[in-house]
Amino acid sequence: MKLTYTEGCMAYNLDIDNKKIEDFTLQEQRDIFKSLIDKYGDNSTIRNMIIDFLELNGNAEFIGHCDDCGDDVYEYTLTI
Numbered sequence: 001m002k003l004t005y006t007e008g009c010m011a012y013n014l015d016i017d018n019k020k021i022e023d024f025t026l027q028e029q030r031d032i033f034k035s036l037i038d039k040y041g042d043n044s045t046i047r048n049m050i051i052d053f054l055e056l057n058g059n060a061e062f063i064g065h066c067d068d069c070g071d072d073v074y075e076y077t078l079t080i
Contacts (some may be wrong), residue, residue, distance in 0.1 A: 001035070054078055 006013045010026040016032060024032070035047065058076035065072050 028062070 002015075002017055004013075004015045005008065006015075021029065023067045024048040037049070041049075058078040061077065063073040063075050
């Protein structure tokens with residue numbers, strides 16, 4: 001399986017075996033994602049995938065601002 005992601009300017013595209021991601025059914029996309037987890041998923045990779053998913057889909061709550069480092073602190077919550 002060959003995955004290709006193109007990004008930049010107005011060219012954003014995800015192809016899998018030269019087929020656009022939009023041409024796959026939802027179940028086929030899920031199967032592709034599961035196969036990626038099975039092949040490449042170690043503890044840190046899966047952890048990062050979950051964090052990315054939470055940042056995209058979770059409810060973000062502003063916790064506060066750190067005056068020492070300048071960071072804003074957010075907590076992301078998603079109930080399944």
